[in-house]
Amino acid sequence: MTDPQYSHPTEIVTTGQLERHAGPVDRVPEYDPATREHLWITLVMYRVDPARVEAGEQLILDSVNLLSAGLSVGCFYCESPYAKRLTYRPCPGEPSP
Numbered sequence: 001m002t003d004p005q006y007s008h009p010t011e012i013v014t015t016g017q018l019e020r021h022a023g024p025v026d027r028v029p030e031y032d033p034a035t036r037e038h039l040w041i042t043l044v045m046y047r048v049d050p051a052r053v054e055a056g057e058q059l060i061l062d063s064v065n066l067l068s069a070g071l072s073v074g075c076f077y078c079e080s081p082y083a084k085r086l087t088y089r090p091c092p093g094e095p096s097p
């Protein structure tokens, strides 16, 4: 199956309770139960032109269309918001119920 947004085979990536489609750049490492390290991330938002997305064009993400970055930080695996105390605790690898 091909995702027209990316024009390449669609891959579903699952971690914890999240399920997402892999994009053209997907460097999220799998959770490692041996190290139990959190993967601290932040969201970055860009304005995109829907016409370019539909045409399958390569999206240009730079300072011109950057809307916001670094508003919050959290762990990709356990979805906990960053707190210094969590840096001392191992990551459970998935969100708490």
Ligand SMILES: [Zn+2]
Pocket (backbone or CB within 6 Å): 037, 038, 039, 075, 076, 077, 078, 079, 080, 091, 092, 093
């Ligand atoms: Zn975590």
